[in-house]
Amino acid sequence: MASGGLARFAELVTREQFGLAEACLLIAEDRYPGLDAAACVARLDAIAATVRGRLPADASAAERVAAINRHLFEELSFTGNAEAYYDPRNSYLNEVLERRTGIPITLSIVYLEVGRRVGLAVQGVAFPGHFLVKVRLGGGALVLDPFAGGAPQSPASLRARLEQVMPAAQARGADLAAYLDAASPRQIVARVLRNLKAIYLHAGDAQAALAVVNRLLLVVPEAVEELRDRGLLFAHLECFRPAAADLASYLRRRPDAPDAAEMRDRLVALRAAAARLN
Numbered sequence: 001m002a003s004g005g006l007a008r009f010a011e012l013v014t015r016e017q018f019g020l021a022e023a024c025l026l027i028a029e030d031r032y033p034g035l036d037a038a039a040c041v042a043r044l045d046a047i048a049a050t051v052r053g054r055l056p057a058d059a060s061a062a063e064r065v066a067a068i069n070r071h072l073f074e075e076l077s078f079t080g081n082a083e084a085y086y087d088p089r090n091s092y093l094n095e096v097l098e099r100r101t102g103i104p105i106t107l108s109i110v111y112l113e114v115g116r117r118v119g120l121a122v123q124g125v126a127f128p129g130h131f132l133v134k135v136r137l138g139g140g141a142l143v144l145d146p147f148a149g150g151a152p153q154s155p156a157s158l159r160a161r162l163e164q165v166m167p168a169a170q171a172r173g174a175d176l177a178a179y180l181d182a183a184s185p186r187q188i189v190a191r192v193l194r195n196l197k198a199i200y201l202h203a204g205d206a207q208a209a210l211a212v213v214n215r216l217l218l219v220v221p222e223a224v225e226e227l228r229d230r231g232l233l234f235a236h237l238e239c240f241r242p243a244a245a246d247l248a249s250y251l252r253r254r255p256d257a258p259d260a261a262e263m264r265d266r267l268v269a270l271r272a273a274a275a276r277l278n
Helices: 004-013 020-028 037-053 061-075 093-099 104-117 155-163 168-172 185-203 206-219 224-236 240-253 260-276
Strands: 122-125 132-137 140-145
Touching: 004 020, 004 206, 020 037, 020 093, 020 104, 020 185, 037 061, 037 093, 037 104, 061 104, 061 132, 061 140, 093 104, 104 122, 104 132, 104 185, 155 168, 185 206, 206 224, 224 240, 224 260, 240 260
Parallel strands: none
Antiparallel strands: 122 132, 132 140
């Protein structure tokens, strides 16, 4: 049974729709116990209040975008942290608000939260390799990059991004609309957590990675590969019984997985290790 902040997180992400800021601040509690989430939300409220105070009631979407961009990126100097991209602080909303720097997805979350508060129809876009936002504008959509100061993205720049993650010929012939669907809160939170997981695994911090995967499995319980990875993290931390339980569950759900033989061997070893503890 989850407890404390994890229980609140579990309850939140079972809803069909939930607040991104609330979910992200609950994630941050793993690294920042006692985090003042209300103060972080108040900071978002204050940013939005400044923007809203400069807009007429009937402001167009383009006017709202211009006002957000000016305040966030020119006056408050929010910027993409290209120099220390893999610093875990870039993935925690409280740190992004405090330091005014982050990665594409967390700067996009700030943009989404401010945009929602000022009445802008803005959505997250899980574009391959680089999270973006889009705004309904007239008969189409304006795609923006909060990591680059809210710069609008042309079809050519979007194709160039695709070329970074797929063969050039495939990117040139791709239907861009297929990559610009709105991301749900669940998809956004899962991407934040997967970023953090990768960062902590690369740093060799198994305990921090385990806390992230525990949350990830609450967001996407169907992702059995995360169940396998949690089992491997438990094994690394010499928690043999929960490791064996996770790998056994993984194999029940994916008996024909490409790594099934390897995981069966690991499971045998884990059960033997657990038995030696008796």
